Amino acid sequence: MSKVLMKGNEAVGAAAIKAGCKYFFGYPITPQNEIPEYMSKKLPEVGGEFVQAESEVAAINMVYGAAGCGARVMTSSSSPGMALKQEGISYLVGAELPAVLVNMMRGGPGLGGIQPAQSDYFMSVKGGGNGDYFMPVYAPASIQETVDLIQEAFDVADQYRTPVMVIADGMIGQMMEPVEFKDVTHRKLEEKTWATDGTKEERKPNVINSLFLDAQDLEDHILKLEEKYNLMAENECRWEEYKLEGAEIVIAAYGTTARIVKNAIDILEKDGIKVGLIRPITLWPFPDKAFDHIDSTTKTVLTVEMSRGQMIEDVRLALNGKLPTAFYGRTGGVIPTPAGVVEAVKKLVGGAK
């Protein structure tokens, strides 16, 4: 299949439709508006439906309704909007409903700004809604990867009966790159016999529910969900390794920040400083195993983020005290530059060699 030049946000919509997404519910917020705009135009062409909800709270609950009916459904937003969706996300996990959620992150807290940021890491991977829960969170670093992961996300959601989040930043949403829409290899998925489509008076009612008033019932449910998390942690971790062999410093970075870091690593290599990269593609489940691949030459793991340091906590947990960590980050929409990363690394190794 040939490549087409597409804006990131539109590619998100195109990938979703290719994956069989028929319903989209959303509310405008910069920098992801091209996603609902694209869906409003294209979904009717494939027999689907778009609704511009009155709020993010309503949008995610529309997703809940459609997902409970067994449909492939998506919503997208950006940071303050995603914060409002947390209520519904907790309910989706609780009721075990598959859906795909896209967050094109911008800076915060509060209204923050509209420039790219990675400051919703905690909110996404640590359960921004109430209760004990996790869901898969993918962090693509290019438009091509965004497209591939969105398509995969629908399958993962159905396979495990869970919402799946894809977080990118405004940069991925707004830039243009050539992309290829490959045919996704569908996973083996079970029929959604739990979905509501009317009993026809032939079966017992299906109930979509997250309420368990009996304490023991609730614990049983939470433990059942936990089995699923363990299965996902076992099977769905993804990451990329770059020049780890013989590295003195290993950088951990995700999304567009990792692309910038790669440039910095190439510059440092010319200066004779060996630096490697671990790029988590799934932020949850966090690819702990990747950190076992670090060479004995490595002295420090430097985390680079477009935030004041959120993923670094998971990096520390993965390292479990084996190596010291350091942090370099820019925030509020200020994007780290290769030069900034180079300087941070040079400081760590005690100046230029």
Place this chain on the structure above:
Amino acid sequence: MAVVFKETKGLTDAKTHYCPGCTHGIVHRLVGEVLEELGVLGEAIGVAPVGCSVLAYKYFNCDVHQAAHGRAPAVATGIRRVHPDKVVFTYQGDGDLASIGAAEIVHAAARGEKFTTIFINNAIYGMTGGQMAPTTLVGQKATTAPLGRDPKKVGMPMRVSEMLATLDGAKFVERCTVHNPAGVRKTKTAIKKAFEMQMRGEGFGIVEILSTCPTNWGMTPVDSLKWLEENMIPYYPLGNIRTPEGGDK
């Protein structure tokens, strides 16, 4: 012998948890009967709220989604888009619909979403122990209005049906009561009309039902029915506010 009264297929065998004298149970039965009589139980998808009727998903004998507090109309919107040919309804209390979910019901009505809302107005938050609702009457005591509702501080009680009837998408709006047998019969007729109207694809329909909460009103069930008649009906006038056949009234 001719059977004059029997169980409805519209409800499951589960015992309801409602307090003695609570009118939630009556309304459940009416909704169940209507779904059965219209022959749509197998096509129905309900949405249960948060409030005393949070367990409605155990009582209605059809597919049901349990929704977050106030979000039932948004959930029903999602269901509706996937199933344009099914019969979709929400069942909501006044805290759920008029307070936390005010935006969701207003916009579902404004969009003319083709589902039916059964709205239980008992002028109080039942489940959480009798706090003030947007529908609590002036002077009515609630745990968070210990001296009675003071309109100078918290405004006047909300007339939800009248408000929704201003929206073009709300095609059927009627306020009923279940405090006496005649009221129960009228309520059933209204619920039936609202569902029939939905099945004809005409738009959003809501039946507001004045109900009692003996437990949190601190009254006997009989006194509660009397209190409803004497205090609620004068402020919340009964009758059809909007109907597609009759046009706007």
